[in-house]
Amino acid sequence: MEERKKSSNGIRILIVLLILLMIVAGVLVAIKFIQGNKIKQTQTSAGVEENKEPEKEVIKLPTTFAGKDRPIAVMIDNNINAMPQAGLLEADLVYEIIVEGGETRMMAVLKGKDVEKIGPVRSSRHYFLDYALENDAIYVHFGWSPQAESDISTMGVNNINGLYYDGSYFWRVSEKYAPHNAVISTKNILKVAENNEYRTTSEQKPVLNYVADEIELEDGKEAETITIPYSDYNTVKYTYNEDKKEYVRYSRGKKQVDWNTDTTITTKNIIVTFAENYSLNDGSGKGRQGLENIGKLKGYYITNGKAIEITCEKTSRTTQTVYKDLQGNEIKVNDGKTFIQICPLNANVKIEGNNRKITKKGRRINPAF
Numbered sequence: 001m002e003e004r005k006k007s008s009n010g011i012r013i014l015i016v017l018l019i020l021l022m023i024v025a026g027v028l029v030a031i032k033f034i035q036g037n038k039i040k041q042t043q044t045s046a047g048v049e050e051n052k053e054p055e056k057e058v059i060k061l062p063t064t065f066a067g068k069d070r071p072i073a074v075m076i077d078n079n080i081n082a083m084p085q086a087g088l089l090e091a092d093l094v095y096e097i098i099v100e101g102g103e104t105r106m107m108a109v110l111k112g113k114d115v116e117k118i119g120p121v122r123s124s125r126h127y128f129l130d131y132a133l134e135n136d137a138i139y140v141h142f143g144w145s146p147q148a149e150s151d152i153s154t155m156g157v158n159n160i161n162g163l164y165y166d167g168s169y170f171w172r173v174s175e176k177y178a179p180h181n182a183v184i185s186t187k188n189i190l191k192v193a194e195n196n197e198y199r200t201t202s203e204q205k206p207v208l209n210y211v212a213d214e215i216e217l218e219d220g221k222e223a224e225t226i227t228i229p230y231s232d233y234n235t236v237k238y239t240y241n242e243d244k245k246e247y248v249r250y251s252r253g254k255k256q257v258d259w260n261t262d263t264t265i266t267t268k269n270i271i272v273t274f275a276e277n278y279s280l281n282d283g284s285g286k287g288r289q290g291l292e293n294i295g296k297l298k299g300y301y302i303t304n305g306k307a308i309e310i311t312c313e314k315t316s317r318t319t320q321t322v323y324k325d326l327q328g329n330e331i332k333v334n335d336g337k338t339f340i341q342i343c344p345l346n347a348n349v350k351i352e353g354n355n356r357k358i359t360k361k362g363r364r365i366n367p368a369f
Helices: 002-051 128-134 146-154 186-195
Strands: 072-077 093-098 104-110 138-141 159-161 225-231 234-241 246-251 269-279 289-292 295-303 306-314 322-325 338-344 349-352 357-360
Touching: 072 128, 072 186, 093 128, 093 289, 104 128, 128 138, 128 146, 138 186, 159 186, 225 269, 225 338, 269 306, 295 322, 295 349
Parallel strands: 072 138, 093 338, 138 159, 269 338
Antiparallel strands: 072 104, 093 104, 225 234, 225 349, 234 246, 269 289, 269 295, 295 306, 306 322, 349 357
16 A cells, blocks of 8 residues: 555656646746747847938028029119119019119019019110029010110010000009009019010029028128118118118118018118229210129128128120129028119228228229139
């Protein structure tokens, strides 16, 4: 009996040991399985990270002159009887140049804008064509000088002359009197352009080197107030609004406002160019002007309360003007509206800051410089 008991106990012990071994083996297998899964998950995660495409850098682009719409360049009357004008508020770029009698005329360049009333629209002067062409613009005017009429024909300028569309696409407003009361809309400009089979898209790069990131002229001179006398009775002035980082425009001692909205005319950038003007000997006795704008001229770039000296290089009437700093690098221009003031060579331009004043007259730079 005792031998049977011993044998039975031995069998039980053996069974218990076998069960314990099986449990231990199961635990070991489970641990190994879990560890294997973790390794696989780590490898999978690493693979996903390796295969994940890097995030693309968002490139900020300037909005001025963006898009494929062909620019429109409209001659704007700047006589005191024409004020206030419409179209300067929406313009991307505005050129102001001397004409006969100490007056100035402006050319507003707009791209992709919808403006119900632009004007008063006035007649063409031949040197404005140089700037319409460098912007690849459809050129809009109401009448022309003999020199402009000839050049528009010989240079093949896509133009819209109000003399041929008065009362149809152009109309007259009652609150002003002729010749300071002819206006047009951008929609009507495009209708005439399509009727004339003018191209209405453009692939040409802007004249100015716009950048989206704000430019600060760290080495520039203070430029809080800019005064540009075109004649004894026609002076342009800009004052800097530091809060809005823009310049408020004045003409003939008054703040300029938009005709359509009564909004104050402001600009982000100002470029001053000195160019020699002279009276044409055309026998008309009207004192029409010529402009020596081909070559390398002196000027200023003004933005965000600072001004730097620049050169303005134009090799022909149809090529784009290149604006460079004194080290010969093309300047970067802040995104936004620019007024280009092409003023007489002897104009006593004043650029004033809080602590200093620059009084400058232009002089022609030899193109070989």
